[in-house]
Amino acid sequence: xxxxxxxxxxRYAQIVLGHGSGGRLSQNLLEQVFxxxxxxxxxxxxxxxxxxxPPSEPGARLAFTTxxxxxxxxxxxxxxxxxxxxxxxxxxxxxxxxxxxxxxxAFVLEEGFxxxxxxxxxxxxxxxxxxxxxxxxxxDTKVVERGKADGVFITTSxxxxxxxGRQLSxxxxxxxxxxxxxxxxxxxxxxxLSVREGIDFETELVSDCAPLxxxxxxxxELGLKIRAMRDPTRGGLSGVLQDMAVRSNVGIxxxxxxxxxxxxxxxxxxxxxxxxxxxxxxxxxxxAVAPDDAERLLAAMRAHPLGQGAAIxxxxxxxxxxxxxxxxxxxxxxxxxxxxxxxxxxxx
Numbered sequence: 001x002x003x004x005x006x007x008x009x010x011r012y013a014q015i016v017l018g019h020g021s022g023g024r025l026s027q028n029l030l031e032q033v034f035x036x037x038x039x040x041x042x043x044x045x046x047x048x049x050x051x052x053x054p055p056s057e058p059g060a061r062l063a064f065t066t067x068x069x070x071x072x073x074x075x076x077x078x079x080x081x082x083x084x085x086x087x088x089x090x091x092x093x094x095x096x097x098x099x100x101x102x103x104x105x106a107f108v109l110e111e112g113f114x115x116x117x118x119x120x121x122x123x124x125x126x127x128x129x130x131x132x133x134x135x136x137x138x139x140d141t142k143v144v145e146r147g148k149a150d151g152v153f154i155t156t157s158x159x160x161x162x163x164x165g166r167q168l169s170x171x172x173x174x175x176x177x178x179x180x181x182x183x184x185x186x187x188x189x190x191x192x193l194s195v196r197e198g199i200d201f202e203t204e205l206v207s208d209c210a211p212l213x214x215x216x217x218x219x220x221e222l223g224l225k226i227r228a229m230r231d232p233t234r235g236g237l238s239g240v241l242q243d244m245a246v247r248s249n250v251g252i253x254x255x256x257x258x259x260x261x262x263x264x265x266x267x268x269x270x271x272x273x274x275x276x277x278x279x280x281x282x283x284x285x286x287x288a289v290a291p292d293d294a295e296r297l298l299a300a301m302r303a304h305p306l307g308q309g310a311a312i313x314x315x316x317x318x319x320x321x322x323x324x325x326x327x328x329x330x331x332x333x334x335x336x337x338x339x340x341x342x343x344x345x346x347x348x
Contacts (some may be wrong), residue, residue, distance in 0.1 A: 020143025059164030098160030254314030
């Protein structure tokens with residue numbers, strides 16, 4: 001009898017534990033799924049680190065951010081976890097005044113996860129990187145046993161360059177500053193919940209998930225007195241306004257009638273017992289700007305594809321510092337409180 005040493009199968013339709021071993025299957029995953037789509041020159045070197053050049057402009061600063069992404073379902077109208085991971089990190093750089101440059105991406109994959117779905121996510125990430133003008137330069141992959149994850153988790157980190165003289169902070173608001181949101185709020189959270197909860201609309205509600213780099217760059221070029229920017233992700237618009245009020249020690253007053261919310265989002269929120277002010281967005285921008293520049297900034301936002309639904313929703317005031325108040329549609333006023341717990345789990 002001839003004894004032979006079996007060669008492990010190199011092609012699978014699903015993730016197996018061997019894909020995380022660092023051996024042949026790990027190399028196959030890298031060569032067959034990641035490198036064909038994340039095809040930048042730095043990543044192609046396959047070093048254990050990415051070597052990046054420091055800013056060449058005197059006075060410029062590096063910005064760095066990181067985030068982990070878990071979402072259910074992984075694919076939703078208008079996006080998927082891969083697009084979400086790129087947009088979330090790119091946007092965190094943009095709202096600090098940075099021009100995004102490079103990303104890292106780390107994947108935690110569950111045993112049994114379909115390779116076709118992983119490839120779909122990677123293709124989406126690559127397309128979103130091109131859209132945002134960034135490159136994935138390094139990364140990592142780990143595989144866990146079946147039941148130890150929810151298909152795939154992604155952690156992305158990003159580096160950008162803040163040009164000399166540009167300074168934004170949520171602690172920089174002045175009384176009188178206008179607050180502008182770049183479009184309807186709540187689209188992302190409700191798009192995901194509509195799939196998860198089986199809510200049907202006459203028209204498909206699509207997530208607002210988008211990289212904001214082109215919009216923020218267009219706004220910075222105007223040279224306006226922009227105090228702060230934030231993307232209203234977890235905690236929604238309310239969370240951003242609360243942060244600005246507390247850190248700047250100002251009061252904030254908004255007008256409910258001016259806050260853009262799609263009818264479908266409002267209807268679904270009522271059905272689910274939710275408030276659109278707290279629902280996450282992934283492609284919206286909240287900007288605080290000096291009052292004499294507000295109309296010009298608003299016009300610039302509306303002229304950009306990602307800001308066509310922009311609106312001035314309120315102002316910073318000296319009264320009731322560190323508190324957000326809202327004038328309702330029927331003329332009353334109420335405090336917009338900070339949520340004490342998780343309202344919408346697993347949507348970003």
